[in-house]
Amino acid sequence: MTFDPKAATRTPPKKVVFKVKRYNPETGKTWWDEYEIETYRGMTVLDALLKIKEELDHTIVLRYSCRMGVCGSCGMIINGMPRLACQTQIAEVATESNPVVTVEPLKNHPVVRDLLTDFTAFFEKHRSVKPYTIRKNIEERETGDMEYLMTPEEHEMLYEYTLCISCGLCYSACPVAASDKRFLGPQALAYVWRYVADPRDEAWRERLEEVDKDEGPWSCHYAASCSAVCPKMVDPAAAIQRLRSALVKYRMGMYKKRVAKKATRPEGQVKPKKPLPPEAQTLPGVDLEALEREPPVVPVEQLLA
Amino acid sequence: MAEKDGKVKVLENRPGWIASINPWVLKIINNPERTAFVLHRITGLLMALIIMAHIYVTGTPARVGWEAWAEEISKAHGITPVTLYFFFFAGIAWYHGLNGIRLLLTEFFGVCIGKPEKPKPPYEAPSLKACQRKLLYLVFLLWGVLWALTGYIVFFK
Numbered sequence: 001m002t003f004d005p006k007a008a009t010r011t012p013p014k015k016v017v018f019k020v021k022r023y024n025p026e027t028g029k030t031w032w033d034e035y036e037i038e039t040y041r042g043m044t045v046l047d048a049l050l051k052i053k054e055e056l057d058h059t060i061v062l063r064y065s066c067r068m069g070v071c072g073s074c075g076m077i078i079n080g081m082p083r084l085a086c087q088t089q090i091a092e093v094a095t096e097s098n099p100v101v102t103v104e105p106l107k108n109h110p111v112v113r114d115l116l117t118d119f120t121a122f123f124e125k126h127r128s129v130k131p132y133t134i135r136k137n138i139e140e141r142e143t144g145d146m147e148y149l150m151t152p153e154e155h156e157m158l159y160e161y162t163l164c165i166s167c168g169l170c171y172s173a174c175p176v177a178a179s180d181k182r183f184l185g186p187q188a189l190a191y192v193w194r195y196v197a198d199p200r201d202e203a204w205r206e207r208l209e210e211v212d213k214d215e216g217p218w219s220c221h222y223a224a225s226c227s228a229v230c231p232k233m234v235d236p237a238a239a240i241q242r243l244r245s246a247l248v249k250y251r252m253g254m255y256k257k258r259v260a261k262k263a264t265r266p267e268g269q270v271k272p273k274k275p276l277p278p279e280a281q282t283l284p285g286v287d288l289e290a291l292e293r294e295p296p297v298v299p300v301e302q303l304l305a
Numbered sequence: 306m307a308e309k310d311g312k313v314k315v316l317e318n319r320p321g322w323i324a325s326i327n328p329w330v331l332k333i334i335n336n337p338e339r340t341a342f343v344l345h346r347i348t349g350l351l352m353a354l355i356i357m358a359h360i361y362v363t364g365t366p367a368r369v370g371w372e373a374w375a376e377e378i379s380k381a382h383g384i385t386p387v388t389l390y391f392f393f394f395a396g397i398a399w400y401h402g403l404n405g406i407r408l409l410l411t412e413f414f415g416v417c418i419g420k421p422e423k424p425k426p427p428y429e430a431p432s433l434k435a436c437q438r439k440l441l442y443l444v445f446l447l448w449g450v451l452w453a454l455t456g457y458i459v460f461f462k
């Protein structure tokens with residue numbers, strides 16, 4: 001998503017009308033509510049919604065946590081575009097001539113209530129692509145004291161994809177996910193490419209085989225809306241195209257990938273064991289091994305009573 | 306849309322196939338690729354319909370004879386239903402074909418989608434400023450020019 005770096009320095013319209021889409025799961029009814037609030041410079045859409053919740057209507061339900069574009073939980077559709085509420089300045093979306101901001105829950109994610117969406121299916125897809133580095137030699141990885149070698153250029157090729165905060169905006173913007181529940185979606189597919197491209201990952205063949213299916217990159221039609229809304233510049237649309245062209249090459253026996261080896265320590269050099277810092281030392285008299293053998297029983301019920 | 310899930314109803318909230326043919330389901334800024342996608346879908350659907358009509362129409366000589374067919378075709382000058390049909394078919398086919406070439410390049414060969422880069426303001430994804438965008442504008446431009454040219458040939462030549 002392109003951000004306007006000066007938006008926070010502009011003064012938004014003094015009064016802004018918020019149109020919020022509501023949903024009641026008990027009755028299954030959907031409706032719009034309108035609230036007028038006074039704004040201030042630097043006010044975000046999340047600030048405004050919290051102000052509405054505090055002063056005008058306590059029943060609005062939404063999810064947020066970090067308030068600084070890190071946790072990825074405040075995604076919603078603001079003036080027709082999936083955005084993070086905490087990263088959207090009111091000055092960016094409301095103008096003096098049209099001081100109205102519409103807020104809806106993210107599309108393609110089931111709505112639990114009002115602006116709160118259920119990410120269970122989204123995270124299931126994320127989990128299904130095994131979003132972690134896989135090495136064949138587990139022992140080498142577990143007992144490793146040296147890093148896997150990677151060039152800065154190789155790092156640059158995948159760094160962008162590591163910035164994903166799983167906010168689900170890309171999935172909400174995707175017109176394919178809008179009609180196909182099974183489609184893995186931009187987020188999960190960008191993760192597949194992130195690990196296929198990562199020289200430290202050895203399971204690229206398995207990943208390519210696994211993703212070579214209808215609900216994989218073949219369903220993408222390059223509307224690129226995912227990249228246009230991503231708040232972290234992850235560029236999932238490009239990742240999917242790279243994955244697809246890698247698949248074409250792989251099926252033709254032309255895809256090659258360098259797998260990183262572990263750095264070797266020069267002969268005779270032993271990694272010095274660093275002493276634990278004082279704050280990490282156990283208290284005198286505490287026997288960690290004994291505690292592990294016999295965990296203490298915490299009388300939770302007694303404490304609660 | 307709402308379905309029973311225990312005691313409460315969860316709203317599915319998926320726009321469905323309408324998102325593929327309605328560019329205003331969302332108002333995404335800096336995303337002409339979506340307009341291209343919607344046009345590609347619509348022209349694809351129309352082509353499928355037209356091809357069926359085309360198969361029926363090209364079977365006409367077998368039904369009415371070559372003379373009658375040739376006579377009817379020779380009347381196709383100026384603005385007539387037949388020339389209008391050709392004109393619209395050409396517009397649809399030009400767009401679908403030109404955009405199809407762009408998609409082949411980007412989707413199967415992964416070219417023109419830029420190189421991954423470190424994020425910096427204003428945080429525009431590399432693929433959105435890569436040469437595929439220029440290709441897209443070229444597709445729109447060529448589409449207009451070729452369609453106008455086809456109109457000239459069909460209606461005035």
Ligand code: SF4
Pocket residue numbers: 072163164165166167168169170171186187190226229230231232233234235236
């Ligand atoms: S790719 Fe971007 S839009 Fe999609 S979940 Fe990750 S951070 Fe959010």
Ligand code: FES
Pocket residue numbers: 064065066067068069070071072073074075084085086087
């Ligand atoms: S509240 Fe964490 S990203 Fe918005």
